[in-house]
Amino acid sequence: MKTNPAPRIAIIGAGPGGLTCARILQQYGITATVHDRDAGPDARDQGGTLDLHADNGQIALREAGLLDEFFRLARPEGQEMRQMDSTGAMLFHHVPDKAERFKPEIDRSQLRDLLLNSLNPGTLRWGHALQAISGPTDGPRRLHFADGATIEADLVIGADGAWSKVRRALSPAAPRYSGVSFLEARFHDVDRRHPDIAALVGQGGAAAADGERGLFAQRNSGDRIRVYAIQRVPADWITASGLTLHDTDGIRALLLDRYRDWSPRLRRLIADNDGLYVDRPIYALPVPHTWERNPRVTLLGDAAHLMPPLGVGVNLAMLDACELALAIAHRDTVEDAIHAYEKTMLPRSAEMARLLDGGAEQLLSTELPDFAHDDSH
Missing domain, CATH: 3.30.9.30 (D-Amino Acid Oxidase; Chain A, domain 2)
Known part of the structure; x- marks a missing residue:
């Protein structure tokens, strides 16, 4: 980042997207703080397993310098997929090759720990539940937390998921x-x-x-x-x-x-x-979900484009995080970085959201899903 002095960057949300963004920024010597409402890293169950794809999630981990460690933790055998009918008859069975690495599985908790352990001490601020954002549009923005604390930031990154508080500073949209x-x-x-x-x-x-x-x-x-x-x-x-x-x-x-x-x-x-x-x-958020550009606030992951759970959410969040961090590192100003990032992210997420709109219904269909025919599921 060429700006002098360095911008104060606040990332809201310690999920895979927020942590990936912080890690890649630190790879470029840029400091960011991550604020999360949970009392600590073990405050709640992180959910099940997910697959990280070679064309998005793994790209982010490579930029974060964590891809080799990810492969040591991941389960390539987790790419096995079986599709049955309601009688239990097998309709489709994919057994991955031993060398197959396109989308190996990893527990969400393992991925989160991998990212958490890669961050500099003091990066995380646990127990910081964001309530509101105030201040002039052109900054600095003031963040108000539930415990009464306030901070100022030159860039606020909303990585706070489906019910994002940061989203309210950009858009009236709410998940449906x-x-x-x-x-x-x-x-x-x-x-x-x-x-x-x-x-x-x-x-x-x-x-x-x-x-x-x-x-x-x-x-x-x-x-x-x-x-x-x-x-x-x-x-x-x-x-x-x-x-x-x-x-x-x-x-x-x-x-x-x-x-x-x-x-x-x-x-x-x-x-x-x-x-x-x-x-x-x-x-899911309305399709497409867009907003007028704000020079000090942006979103990534589910905060920006919540979609049905069809294997893309975390992968897109991590790709968003990677591209945003690189834009911050290589652009002269925060405003330029947001412009470059959203110019790519918004059309990509809109296209994917249109493809998956109503996609939860696909999970009830008796027709074989896409993973029976290609490399996605």
């Missing part, structure tokens, strides 16, 4: 419910305690659908599997049924009734789980 909801079930010590489920899922992912409902199971590291029951239901379907998330037996009985025509083997994916279910209704 897609009409499709995931209910997560977890299995632990699967090879010993759930061998039939382990054999059904394999080393990667297994999916099935009947047009109205679906199941998607993912192998995680540590001998764990996460399963998602996918349904076209109201967002409040659990409370509307007179249940709460703590009523595991009641939810299980409801699911078994809804999947009553499925094979007993597949029904075990939603009935033999360890612990509580986790409700994950699927939201």
Whole structure:
């Protein structure tokens, strides 16, 4: 970055996008602080596994100097994919070659730890929940946090996900419910305690659908599997049924009734789980989501372009982060950097959002999805 003095950069959100941006900036000697609402790195579950693609997520890790370490942690065997019908009959089965590295799997928690451990001490500010942004459009911007703290920044980067507070400084848009909801079930010590489920899922992912409902199971590291029951239901379907998330037996009985025509083997994916279910209704931003350029504020990842969970979210967030960090490093001013970054990011995200608009419905389709025909899933 050629600006003198160096700009004060505040990144809101310590997910993969925000951390990748901070790491690449530090690779160029540029300081940024990352503020996150969580009390610490272990405050909540980070979710299941994801695949990082060679044409986006891995590009960002290479620029961050972390690609070799990523491959040491990743699971190439996690690229295995099975597609079945509701009777359990196999429709498609991809077994990756041992050298296949296009999109190996890694647990979200492992990826986050890889990025966190790469940052300079003092980069993270935990327990900083952003409430609002004030100050003149041309800066500096003032950030107000829930604990009463305030800071000034010359550049505010919103990497704070679906319900971004930073987005409010740029756009009135809010995520809309897609009409499709995931209910997560977890299995632990699967090879010993759930061998039939382990054999059904394999080393990667297994999916099935009947047009109205679906199941998607993912192998995680540590001998764990996460399963998602996918349904076209109201967002409040659990409370509307007179249940709460703590009523595991009641939810299980409801699911078994809804999947009553499925094979007993597949029904075990939603009935033999360890612990509580986790409700994950699927939201997306309007398509396309754009805003008038602001010389001091920008967005990346889900804050900019929340889409259905079809394998692109984290990859796009990390590519956004990489391109934004490089623009900051190579442009004379913050305003020039934002202009260069958004000139590429906004059209790319709009195109992808159009392709995936309503895509949650694809997860219920009996037709073979794209991963049966090409290199994406």
